[in-house]
Amino acid sequence: LLPPAPPSTTSPTPPSSIPRNTFLTTMVLAADLDLLHPPTDVEKQKHKLKRLVQSPNSFFMDVKCQGCFQITTVFSHSQTVVVCGSCSAILCVPTGGRARLTEGCSFRRKGD
Numbered sequence: 001l002l003p004p005a006p007p008s009t010t011s012p013t014p015p016s017s018i019p020r021n022t023f024l025t026t027m028v029l030a031a032d033l034d035l036l037h038p039p040t041d042v043e044k045q046k047h048k049l050k051r052l053v054q055s056p057n058s059f060f061m062d063v064k065c066q067g068c069f070q071i072t073t074v075f076s077h078s079q080t081v082v083v084c085g086s087c088s089a090i091l092c093v094p095t096g097g098r099a100r101l102t103e104g105c106s107f108r109r110k111g112d
Contacts, residue, residue: 063091066104
């Protein structure tokens with residue numbers, strides 16, 4: 001006969017202490033939302049044509065050059081390289097969607 005096993009020092013974890021899947025906890029059901037006044041974070045995730053009020057994802061912005069501090073207006077989804085008018089430094093380069101600003105350049109949205 002085998003001797004009895006010593007008692008385990010670790011107890012099995014109860015199901016309540018197991019962390020829940022983050023996807024399940026962040027999922028919001030459609031019945032839980034106020035359809036006339038949806039939260040802004042939920043509206044931002046939707047496609048631009050499927051929002052309650054259609055609005056574009058693109059915008060114009062003022063970009064300040066890091067070398068000469070001149071301000072240039074740039075489109076957020078620019079498809080060409082934008083350079084500074086006075087010092088010819090590159091302000092932003094195109095990507096698949098939004099243009100990527102050069103490090104050190106500061107910007108602010110126009111309008112609004």
